[in-house]
Amino acid sequence: MLNADGLQGHKCQRLAHLALSCITMAYVWGRGDGDVKKVLPRNIAVPYCKLSKKLDLPPILVYADCVLANWKKKDPSGPMTYENMDTLFAFPGGDCSKGFFLVSLLVEIAASPAIQEIPKIVKAVRCKDQEALKVALLHICSCLGEARKAFEEMHKYVDANQFFSVLRIYLSGWKGNPNLPGGLVYEGVSDSPEEFAGGSAAQSSIFQSLDVLLGTEQNTSGGSAAEFLQDMRKYMPPAHREFLKFLESCPSLRKFVITCNNADLKEAYNSCVKALVTLRNYHLTIVDKYILTPARKARKGDTSEESPDSENKGTGGTDLKMFLKTVRNTTQKAQLM
Secondary structure (H helix, E strand, O other), X not given: OOOOOOOOOHHHHHHHHHHHHHXXXXXXXXXXXXOOOOEEOHHHHHHHHHHHHHHOOOOOOOHHHHOOOOOEEOOOOOOOOHHHEEXXXXXXXXXXXXXXXXXXXXXXXXXXXXXXXXXXXXHHHHHOOHHXXXXXXXXXXXXXXXXXXXXXOHHHHOOHHHXXXXXXXXXXXXXXXXXXXXXXXXXXXXXXXXXXXXXXXXXXXXXXXXXXHHOOOHHHOOHHHHHHHHHHHHHOOHHHHHHHHHHHHOOOHHHHHHHHOOHHHHHHHHHHHHHHHHHHHHHXXXXXXXXXXXXXXXXXXXXXXXXXXXXXXXXXXXXXXXXXXXXXXXXXXXXXX
C-alpha cells in the first residue's frame, strides 16, 4: 500500500495529492467509455484520504490540483508563458488537457496582481484614503482586462470536441452525476459511497475574493448559484478559505464608495465591476463553444423532445449555463448608478 506519511513539507504533499487525484480520476472513469468503477481500491483510497485530511482538501481532483499545482517551467530561468510551460500530469485527448490547464493557470496569473491590491484597499477604506483606493481599484480593473486576454488563448490550445468528448469526462466528479449515482466508495475508509463535485472554475479563490471585495453579494443572493459557490469553498486550500473569511469581516468597500459621493471613485469601482462582468460574459462564450455546441452536435438526430440533464452540466455538477448567467447577472447588479 502507498504510504504518504514520509512526505515532508506542503509542496511535496500537494504534489502527492495531485498525483493521487489524477490516478483516481483515471481509475474511476477508465477509458471514458462508460465502464465506471464504483469502488476505489484501498491501496489508493487509504493513503489518498489520509493525505487529503492532512491537507484539508477533499479526496478528488480539485482546481487547486489540476490548475494551480499542475505545471512546471521548461526553462527554469524563463518566463511564465505557455511556450515555456508544461503540465506535470495529463489526461487522454492529446494536448487538450495541457491547453486547458495551462490557459486556466495563465488566467489566474494575469488576475493575481489584483489580490495584491486588496490589502491596500482594506487599508484605504479604514483610513478613508479615497485617492489610494481609486488607484488600487483601477489596477484591479487592468488585471481583469489582462485575465480576459489570457482567456482568449483557450481557442488556440484547446480543441472543443476533444474537451467535450474526452477531457471533460476525467474532470467530472461523483456528486449529482448520473454516471456514478450515490458517489464513490473509498475502500478501507468507508463502506458507504461518498459524493464529491468535480473540478470547477468556481473553486478559484481569486474570483470569489473579488466578489467579496466588490460586494457583489454572490453568496447572499440566495438560490442554487449562491449555495454552489459556498460549497465550492470546501474544495479550496484552507488558506484560501481563511482569506475569504477575512475579507468578509472587513469594512464594506461598496458602502464606503457610496458614502464618499466621489464621482471618480465611483467610476473606478464601476470599472472593476464591468471588467468582472466582461470576463464572465466571455466565460459564457467559452462554455457555449466547448460544452453546449458539442452537446447539441452529439444529440443531432435524437428525436426525443427532452435533452439529457448531462448536456448542461459542468464538471462541478451544476446546470452550467444557468449558473454562470446567474453569477454574471448578480455581478451586474453591483454597479452603482
